[in-house]
Amino acid sequence: MTLIVSVVLLTAAVPLVSLGTARPAAALGNGLALTPQMGFNDWNAYGCNVSESLIKSTAQAMHTNGMQAAGYSYVNIDDCWMTHSRDSGGRLVPDPAKFPDGIKGTADYVHSLGLKLGIYEDAGTATCAGYPGSLGHETTDAQSFASWGVDYLKYDNCNNTGAPARTRYTVMRDALAATGRPILFSLCNWGQENVWTWGAGVGNSWRTTGDINASFSSMLSIFHSNVGLASYAGPGHWNDPDMLEVGNGSLTATESRSEFSLWAEMAAPLIAGTNIPSASADTLSTLTNSRVIAVDQDPLGKQGTMVSSSGGLDVLAKPLANGDVSVALFNETGSTATITTTAAAIGKSGASAYALTDLWSGASSTTSGTISASVPAHGTVMYRVAGGTSGGGTSVTGALHAVGAGKCLDVPDSTTTAGTQVEIWSCHGGDNQTWTHSTSDQLTVYSGSRQMCLDAYDNRTSPGTKVEIWSCNGQTNQQWTLNSNGTITGVQSGLCLDVAGGATADGTLAELWTCNGSSSQRWTLG
Structure with missing residues (x-):
């Protein structure tokens, strides 16, 4: 039976696949943030008034007030922790007045409690508060962070010289990886340059908006901006609608519970931003609600x-x-x-x-x-x-027919080599032409240990991106929407699966292209 392809409905549960199987260029693959990160950051409550004593007292409070037991593991230092000049070797210098034991001494204390330490830097020439930025110093700074025992980097976007964010953030990604220390990489470029379309290959999370403040109107605006980006999130790579304002400003207890509920429903990082040692019982009960946290931390990794x-x-x-x-x-x-x-x-x-x-x-x-x-x-x-x-979806298996060419989508020579670009070929019913559109929106070929997924190369979202086979990893560049008009669109890119140049010859390659209604972009599965 031939079936005109249609949109698959709400997906059913799928196994969690380790991101470690993905190629480095397409996914960060550092094994971190398989569920959204949880922790504390000092900025919302303290601004530039960060210090070793503040971080230590916060860590101690989290250790004893139930937050650590509830899953909060990162204690994160924000801007203003360093001096205004690098040392003679070009290295960042922790402010000795604020951090008399240095960042390493602070990290050692935090680690002694079973918690992890995070730090802040900027992908520009200076941080937002005017301290030295990491642009051009990525390798040196990453080495400093690793030597100090840092576990998390929040990387901001001020004073960025206008250079493309993806380029600047990728340099730091590679510098962190080269240290050999697992460091969660939190991109803070304020939702610019459609970061959600490329963030999964660069960081563990990415800010989808500008800064939040402690008001219902700010929270509501950010919620509306973030809620539509669910297809880009998943284990190891999350949409980040900014830090929690629970317990701060003009937010009522009801509004604080709403923020916490919505952030959990959207599988967002839960980074508390209030005065933890002095937090009220109501604030702590909100932040440590185990039933809501379980929704945020669910291993399926679906954003609501x-x-x-x-x-x-x-x-x-x-x-x-x-x-x-x-x-x-x-x-x-x-x-x-x-x-x-x-x-x-x-x-x-x-x-x-x-x-x-x-x-x-x-x-x-x-x-x-x-x-x-x-x-x-x-x-x-x-x-x-x-x-x-x-889940209302059903899987469909069969040949994927290119309507315009009268051929079938084919894996050349029945190979299972990851990175092989798919093509069209005369239909023959072989297993290299048999595709399954799953309830998780993957298009798979072969079965068992040989199973591979149709993949948009390197998470790219530009017309002409090659379409290949790769080990299935659950990322959005391996998710495909089968539309009622016969087109197949990549969830990540929104582009159409296309036969290059509208050609009809055996061996013509498949690619992503801007949807244009042509017959080279129409397919039937069955």
């Missing part, structure tokens, strides 16, 4: 997506590794409102009753399908929904 949004009443759904679905009902408005969705709308089916767990109250209930709550102004109700099956 917007199911519906009407009049400021939002429904988000996030599939989880065990088949459950996390649902967030978010009320953007200034008045209490009832928000309703259904099990079917969030990708659940096949049960006469579903179990609901309220992730803030812990209360349990059941429903035959309706999921509803009265949600306070600026509030969020979160449920974990169990029962039935998850």
